[in-house]
Amino acid sequence: MALFSKPIVVHNTCYEIGHGWTPYCVQASLDVSKIVFQEAFKLYGSLYLLAAILRKRGKSYFVKRLLPETLQSSIFLSVNGTLFLTFFCLWRKLAGCYNFYNAFICGIPACTMSLLIERKDRKILGGFYCINSAFLSAYCGAFIAILMERKSRRGLLAVYLTNLALETGYRMAKYRGLVKPVPHGEVLLFSIASAVYFYFFRRESGLPQSTISSLQYIVGSSESPQSATSPGHSSNNNEEPQRPRTGVAVLDKMVARLEAGPRHRLCQHRNGCVLYVLKGCYRLFGMGYAIQAGVKLLSALTRLHKQPRLLFDALFNKDNFRLGAFLGSFSALFRLVNCVLRWVRNRDSSFHGLLSGFVAGWSMLWYKSTTIALYTATKMAEMLYVKGIHAGYLPYIKCADILIYSVSTAVAFHAAVLEPHTLRPAYWKFLVRVTHGKFCHINRRLLDVFGTNSSLMYPDYWPTYDPRFTSIKPPTS
Template identity: 45%
Template structure:
């Protein structure tokens, strides 16, 4: 006897087969289009080679040439030699010996692997290397402090205000807590920038010269540690995670540049797949995730994927059906909107839905489609909102530019990324429930990994690295709670200081290995003074410090220099 469960199972399998067949047809169509587009080029190439002598007869001569099989007059020996590859094809003389090709030239030495260059020291002063815009250390320190203070306040003022509005803070917070927290974060960022230039000059005066580690890592390490102690403890973990992400990516780029690491194609997508698999597994487990991570995934995936949503799904589904019938019977006025809603409810409910699935208002197919539409809209609107500040200036000068706010490739890519992530995860979870006839937390590992492939629409190393760092932090704290990993006090401050020092070191000696967004942030914090460092002199350390700066050499006052400057300031 055929049961409803078996019919639903067959329907689900049939839909899966149809989906695979449609995908194969699309791939075949794309391949045929590529071949069709390339066919005229191949025909022209074959014709041109035939006219240029690519085709030859059995004796090695071009068709139609003199002396060939279809020619009338035999060609002379010199012409036969020319056509036959440099010698007479009818001659019995041995071919001349061929000279072997010269051996390939050895690869040029890598400047990064020169340890002797890293051990060098340069006698230049801090004015010649660092604050080239002013010979006074104190004046330069005050200028950096002023610019850092202005930019820090511009960064944190809207950030704290928007966060307070989104969290629905009460009036008491705006009166007593908003300004102190804002000033504390502003002081933290200002101190980080100003103390860097201070320790830059102090190390030069103590050591008497510059070494490979002093202009970047050595000056930024104590400055960053002192600065993070000013910030509130509740924000230190977030700042540490952000800077650890930046430093990890910077070290990875350094390893690739030096040849220590070979990058993997689509590596950010693979990292995202593994990270989302773990995140979704802990999301499905009871007490697996807490705080912001759980709230964010609940918003993205919906409450249907929460493990404690329902323990008796059939009972809840029956109650929902009864409530729906009561609402339909009580509604006497059936206008167009009500009919449309009734039709949509009927379409969404009529279809395969496994007994373990918790989406009681939809079948499995409409559940995936609704998830895609919802998150596609969210991603599209987020990207449009991010583009508003850059488009609003064209509102009166070029109104046509306003259309690019809605017709933008990045907006569609972000929407496709979020929409496909949710739909793939939900579809895979439903499919595994049909196959195994149960709901298991291990399904989230497979579904999360496959959903990570959606990053092919919106590749982002920053997102992958941030989520990976967040997962490492989550696993570490779980190990501490289980008593298997030790707890290190002030570890967040130390990690922040080391990570920031690595990024500053790259900003001084290897700007090409630093994330461009962070380099722009440093330029904004110092009002462009970071680019005025004399990186031409720092090339002696073998890190190609001036690679992205061309032949820039600052003009220096020879009265305050140790080494004669290349471009001295001329006094009238």
């Protein structure tokens, strides 16, 4: 193969490629460490504070745990970013060059081989000795950093980075023309994941209680067998409150008719099936609309005094309606299909959860999101794997969350260096934010030889180098 006989390599220094703002590797790592820690502390501080308020944590949490947890997560993120650059310089110095493909072909064994072989023998190995600095640097940095984070957060981070890596891999393949987009592919994936989740939701002890509580919040507790068999539960005692009087006689009569409407004997909800479906729709629609409007409003707060119109734009943005329609129709379709199946089949079963979950998943047509679809699918895969372990069909892999996080982070950082246009835009903005733009300072014009259009996002960028340390000039067009 040509890859091994004559690999494409770049012999520029790590100063010329990775940290053009300073020629000193140690200084570059210290700069990144300071910046990332500052941004991480602000990020995690506000995030953990908001989460504590929403969860109504006690005073002892704010006094004893909030600051230590914020510091621990901030150190984790800071170490991750710092060690990435540190290993980037280290691998470059050890290998003597920069190569694109070998991390994906040889992985960690290639790294081990490069450290054991003398410099004079490297030509014999061809493609093996030129390590992909981005992939391996990110892997080593992420592996060490995740050990500093709380164990309770490692699984969440692994799931998030896994779906990011999967999306990045798909974007890479699509950009290369290796795959063709499937129409509504993210919606189909979300529907399949929803079907599996709600199949187990309708089974006794099919899901952890925390997951059941989350799903009950979305679709109501009436469809959960746990609530149907709990002590004191009856068709007149579930999650639906007494309806308030509106003060409008016509509307009150209409609601009263719907309340007294037909309800199948196996339905656990108190009111008629039609009102049951409608309540699920408007409750989740309002919640979705409020969430999206709140996010838009928070992002516009710093500019409101200069642009008051942003308040109107935030409250009446079309994305608010789309998220509300997505959540509202999801709940309504799930309830509707379950009720219809009970009327048609005159029985209730966990199979109804499978079908209703799949149908409800298509509500994502209102609010297409690859991120939500991949996250749901990844959590589904995790759930099935755990069930396979408990059933004795699959092996238990110790520290799987650490390994998965490290590999997934390596894939994402590889893309961030060599082809940032394939990264999820939100994640790229995050990387730029937490490094104060240092990720943009990589000289990707030197990496264009790999054929991935590395400089596509920054075609004209060229660092201002210190002539005492390099004499390279921008390539002529």
